[in-house]
Amino acid sequence: MDLQGSFHVYDTTLRDGAQQEGLNLSVADKLNIARHLDGLGVGFIEGGWPGANPKDTEFFRRAALELDLKHARLTAFGATRKAGMAAADDPQVAGLRDSGAGVVTLVAKSHVGHVEKALRTTVAENLAMIRDTVSHLRAEGQQVFLDAEHFFDGYRTDRSYALEVLRTAYDAGAEVIALCDTNGGMLPGWVADVVHDVIDSTGVRIGIHCHNDTGLAVANTLAAVDAGATHVQGCVNGYGERTGNADLVNVVANLELKLDRQVLPAGLLREATRIAHAVAEVTNVPPSARQPYVGTSAFAHKAGLHASAIKVDPDLYQHMDPADVGNDMRLLVSDMAGRATIELKGKELGFDLSGSPELVTRITNRVKELESQGYTFEAADASFELLLVEEAEGMRPSYFEIESWRVITETVQGAGAGEEAVSEATVKLRAGDARVVSTGEGNGPVNALDHALRQAIGQAYPAVAKFELIDYKVRILDQGHGTDAITRVLIETSDGTTSWVTVGVGHNVIEASWGALIDGVTFGLRRHHQA
Ligand SMILES: CC(=O)SCCNC(=O)CCNC(=O)[C@H](O)C(C)(C)COP(=O)(O)OP(=O)(O)OC[C@H]1O[C@@H](n2cnc3c(N)ncnc32)[C@H](O)[C@@H]1OP(=O)(O)O
Numbered sequence: 001m002d003l004q005g006s007f008h009v010y011d012t013t014l015r016d017g018a019q020q021e022g023l024n025l026s027v028a029d030k031l032n033i034a035r036h037l038d039g040l041g042v043g044f045i046e047g048g049w050p051g052a053n054p055k056d057t058e059f060f061r062r063a064a065l066e067l068d069l070k071h072a073r074l075t076a077f078g079a080t081r082k083a084g085m086a087a088a089d090d091p092q093v094a095g096l097r098d099s100g101a102g103v104v105t106l107v108a109k110s111h112v113g114h115v116e117k118a119l120r121t122t123v124a125e126n127l128a129m130i131r132d133t134v135s136h137l138r139a140e141g142q143q144v145f146l147d148a149e150h151f152f153d154g155y156r157t158d159r160s161y162a163l164e165v166l167r168t169a170y171d172a173g174a175e176v177i178a179l180c181d182t183n184g185g186m187l188p189g190w191v192a193d194v195v196h197d198v199i200d201s202t203g204v205r206i207g208i209h210c211h212n213d214t215g216l217a218v219a220n221t222l223a224a225v226d227a228g229a230t231h232v233q234g235c236v237n238g239y240g241e242r243t244g245n246a247d248l249v250n251v252v253a254n255l256e257l258k259l260d261r262q263v264l265p266a267g268l269l270r271e272a273t274r275i276a277h278a279v280a281e282v283t284n285v286p287p288s289a290r291q292p293y294v295g296t297s298a299f300a301h302k303a304g305l306h307a308s309a310i311k312v313d314p315d316l317y318q319h320m321d322p323a324d325v326g327n328d329m330r331l332l333v334s335d336m337a338g339r340a341t342i343e344l345k346g347k348e349l350g351f352d353l354s355g356s357p358e359l360v361t362r363i364t365n366r367v368k369e370l371e372s373q374g375y376t377f378e379a380a381d382a383s384f385e386l387l388l389v390e391e392a393e394g395m396r397p398s399y400f401e402i403e404s405w406r407v408i409t410e411t412v413q414g415a416g417a418g419e420e421a422v423s424e425a426t427v428k429l430r431a432g433d434a435r436v437v438s439t440g441e442g443n444g445p446v447n448a449l450d451h452a453l454r455q456a457i458g459q460a461y462p463a464v465a466k467f468e469l470i471d472y473k474v475r476i477l478d479q480g481h482g483t484d485a486i487t488r489v490l491i492e493t494s495d496g497t498t499s500w501v502t503v504g505v506g507h508n509v510i511e512a513s514w515g516a517l518i519d520g521v522t523f524g525l526r527r528h529h530q531a
């Protein structure tokens with residue numbers, strides 16, 4: 001497949017994506033993300049603006065040495081030359097020329113108001129800046145694309161000038177002109193009308209670059225493609241300035257799965273969920289669960305009626321097979337569950353409940369009862385599995401018997417100035433044949449309890465040494481009751497290979513945490529003993 005041919009998937013995560021508030025990428029992060037993008041099979045990776053800052057310059061230097069791209073071409077982004085000077089003499093243009101990138105995307109003004117107010121030059125000089133810079137880079141052997149900034153607003157203000165900008169760039173050797181909805185205010189119908197007119201009037205190859213300020217960046221991008229654009233720009237996870245750019249994964253998924261246009265190498269769309277999440281790990285921006293196609297909730301079903309139909313045929317409640325984008329269908333257990341939900345969830349966890357309608361009813365009723373007390377099972381599969389086993393086997397999996405526990409927190413004089421809070425927990429229990437009393441310290445009461453508990457059972461069950469509490473979430477329920485409120489705690493425990501989430505509820509945060517801790521350790525031991 002010719003990814004640099006008749007249709008371009010152009011990623012700008014490393015440039016426009018990095019313009020997102022709170023997103024800050026190191027050179028190593030950028031190299032890492034570039035590898036992921038290449039794994040998705042995009043045709044172009046816009047790496048940044050060489051010369052604009054030392055990091056982007058260094059990125060292009062290291063990319064030339066370290067990146068072995070299988071699918072994508074690395075692209076440098078920058079501006080047309082400054083007014084009143086030759087392109088060859090402009091140090092900013094030199095940065096693009098010397099970047100080592102085979103493709104340069106130039107941002108150019110196509111709105112008279114921006115030419116006059118932001119560039120503070122004449123419309124004629126802006127055309128000369130575009131012509132000179134494109135010609136210069138072409139003469140140096142680089143392929144050139146042009147981002148026509150504020151194109152749609154410029155088209156409304158002065159259509160004839162906006163089109164002249166495109167013709168000038170194209171005649172000078174730019175291969176694609178991407179029409180930019182820089183301020184993100186467009187609607188799909190408007191985009192389609194403009195793209196049709198631009199193609200009819202100029203015959204230039206059109207690309208599209210949409211921002212999401214109307215919440216329609218993906219729709220606007222698809223409207224442009226429908227009208228004849230053959231180059232789509234966007235960012236993984238919809239990162240970007242303000243409300244972001246078009247989510248490139250959503251764009252390509254819609255093109256391939258809904259419009260039957262293959263734009264990535266065969267099979268690579270199935271990597272989309274993994275790659276979107278891997279990129280989110282690098283950016284350290286938590287991915288949205290509700291992200292279309294790749295979000296963890298994108299194919300998650302909570303309502304009992306949905307599950308009862310899914311039991312017959314999953315397609316009744318999903319618009320596509322989640323596997324096509326590498327995602328999974330999930331059943332969520334909650335007070336909205338019906339018996340079908342429990343049966344399907346059981347199957348997902350490896351329990352065949354199909355021949356046990358009474359058991360299913362008992363589990364469903366327990367879930368509803370516990371949820372009314374504040375428990376939530378949709379995020380705590382491990383606690384649900386323990387409940388299921390307890391109902392199925394008549395007793396809760398148990399590896400130890402708690403006699404008592406307590407925890408205190410005291411403030412002590414720190415080594416330096418000031419006081420330090422230290423917690424100490426004592427747990428008394430029976431594990432195997434032994435009665436154990438164990439004391440643990442921690443920087444907080446839950447940490448101390450976790451240490452004391454795992455120490456107490458460590459002799460009988462050495463596997464717990466590997467368990468580690470990796471996430472802890474507290475929510476106060478029924479806030480109106482102030483200090484009487486119910487507290488819910490979700491704990492994620494890892495054994496270094498996998499992790500599982502458990503829930504605890506109590507009148508105070510320690511009691512709730514203890515319940516979640518006990519479930520976490522019990523679930524881990526059960527899994528260990530089954531392995
Ligand atoms: C729509 C977009 O998102 S485009 C991408 C924008 N990305 C960024 O701005 C991130 C990287 N930018 C930077 O690091 C800096 O802004 C730099 C290095 C590019 C320029 O920094 P400075 O030289 O300090 O200029 P500053 O940022 O204050 O102003 C931008 C200059 O570029 C000029 N300019 C803006 N667009 C263009 C253009 N398309 N072609 C040529 N010049 C342009 C402006 O008129 C202004 O010129 P002036 O310095 O003569 O007033």
Ligand SMILES: CC(=O)C(=O)O
Nearest residue numbers: 107147149150180182
């Ligand atoms: C070029 C670009 O990022 C924009 O116009 O939005």
